Amino acid sequence: MNLLLKNALLLDLDLGGEGSPPKPGLEAGDLRIRDGKIKERGSLEKEPGETVHDCGGAVVLPGLVNGHTHLYSALAAGMPAPPRTPRNFHDILKLVWWRLDRAHDEASNTASALAGAMDALHCGTTTFIDHHASPECIDGSLDMIEAGLAKVGVRGLLCYEVTDRNGRDGRVAGLAESERYLGKCAKSSGGKYGALIGGHASFTLDEESMAALADLAVRHKSAVHLHVAEDPCDEVLTLSKYDVPLVDRLERHGLLGERLLLAHGTHLNASDIQRANAAKGLRSAHNTRSNMNNAVGYAPIGKLKIPVQLGTDGIGADMFEEARTAWFKSCDGGAGISPDDVLAMLANAARTASKFLGVTLGRLAVGAEADIVVTKYIPSTPLHEGNVAGHFLFALAARHVTDVMVAGEWRLRDGALTSVDEVRERQEIAKVSKALWQRLEGIKP
Ligand SMILES: [Zn+2]
Structure with missing residues (x-):
């Protein structure tokens, strides 16, 4: 997928180099995605054939x-x-x-x-x-x-x-x-x-x-x-x-x-x-x-x-x-x-x-896998490089996650799974669980 993620608040969890401990960071910017990886990061313009996803100034973080x-x-x-x-x-x-x-x-x-x-x-x-x-x-x-x-x-x-x-x-x-x-x-x-x-x-x-x-x-x-x-x-x-x-x-x-x-x-x-x-x-x-x-x-x-x-x-x-x-x-x-x-x-x-x-995960860096989480988290208080953890631990939550990409493919769009019919799968899984529990009850410690 040729994709441009625009207008994102990029929340990094790992700006640490090899051999150094991880450190978080924050930067407004865009990400260009090609062949399942992050190709470019910065202030980017749309290229021909590219789909643009506007993140609306919300927090974007690595999977x-x-x-x-x-x-x-x-x-x-x-x-x-x-x-x-x-x-x-x-x-x-x-x-x-x-x-x-x-x-x-x-x-x-x-x-x-x-x-x-x-x-x-x-x-x-x-x-x-x-x-x-x-x-x-x-x-x-x-x-x-x-x-x-x-x-x-x-x-x-x-x-x-x-x-x-x-x-x-x-x-x-x-x-x-x-x-x-x-x-x-x-x-x-x-x-x-x-x-x-x-x-x-x-x-x-x-x-x-x-x-x-x-x-x-x-x-x-x-x-x-x-x-x-x-x-x-x-x-x-x-x-x-x-x-x-x-x-x-x-x-x-x-x-x-x-x-x-x-x-x-x-x-x-x-x-x-x-x-x-x-x-x-x-x-x-x-x-x-x-x-x-x-x-x-x-x-x-x-x-x-x-x-x-x-x-x-x-x-x-x-x-x-x-x-x-x-x-x-x-x-x-x-x-x-x-x-x-x-x-x-x-x-x-x-x-x-x-x-x-054998791949780079957990980073919004050029060359890293495009495993990306787009949220609807637009901070109500100042968010900057020095207080990322404060927002992560006290405000950001799973309920803010709207879209998720793995290896450059959208797997969650507007809160819905893209690859499966979740309701149908849950109904089938419930039947499997029932049988699992029946077997469980017959097993002695
Ligand atoms: Zn364990």
């Missing part, structure tokens, strides 16, 4: 990236209560999520991804860094997730959650699916879909499994996307089962560095944090609302010097809301971070997705 999530939980809203009330985090996993993931089949895997992707586009989220589990439907499951995302046109950096909690066959099938999808994406990703290597958490992965994950990461020059110290049970069970502290175990497998995307890190102790900060290339994902919902505590994001990216951990894909809550929690929890640090967490998610998808 947002959900830095850690589980699309398989997109059909969980209002689902049947667990057989008893969970007493702790391990209970929540056993009684809720490890039953839901076992209930998934091909139809519900794809429907979950589609439902999550539709929600995301309305919120200006254009890329998922997803962590998938469907133990009764492993082979090809990442294609099912990809199919759901592709239907509405959003990007995905996907992985299958390898674990030993479903026995050896489950582990072997999870590794096979990981390797299959890594191979597929290496051949034909086109920047839209890519693969990481998923692991559940140290406490459900035996030595052979951890070694296999690390081996895949090295051979495919990728990274393991792993839950780490989300709850104290990870450290306690790792120590009792494998006789080694959690971070030592990661290090022993060569994972404490660029081969790891560490989700949560809620219960990293002072020494762990020091070692994490010294680990070159290590990155982590923070999920404020999920941590609050599971009552697992507050991740030490103020002490981490490695890039921290923001994710929803399955609580939708509204990164405005997640960022706002991350800010409130940082104030309440005394993290000592700045509003710009919260925006940097959004930018860091885009940096991770960029690295593994």
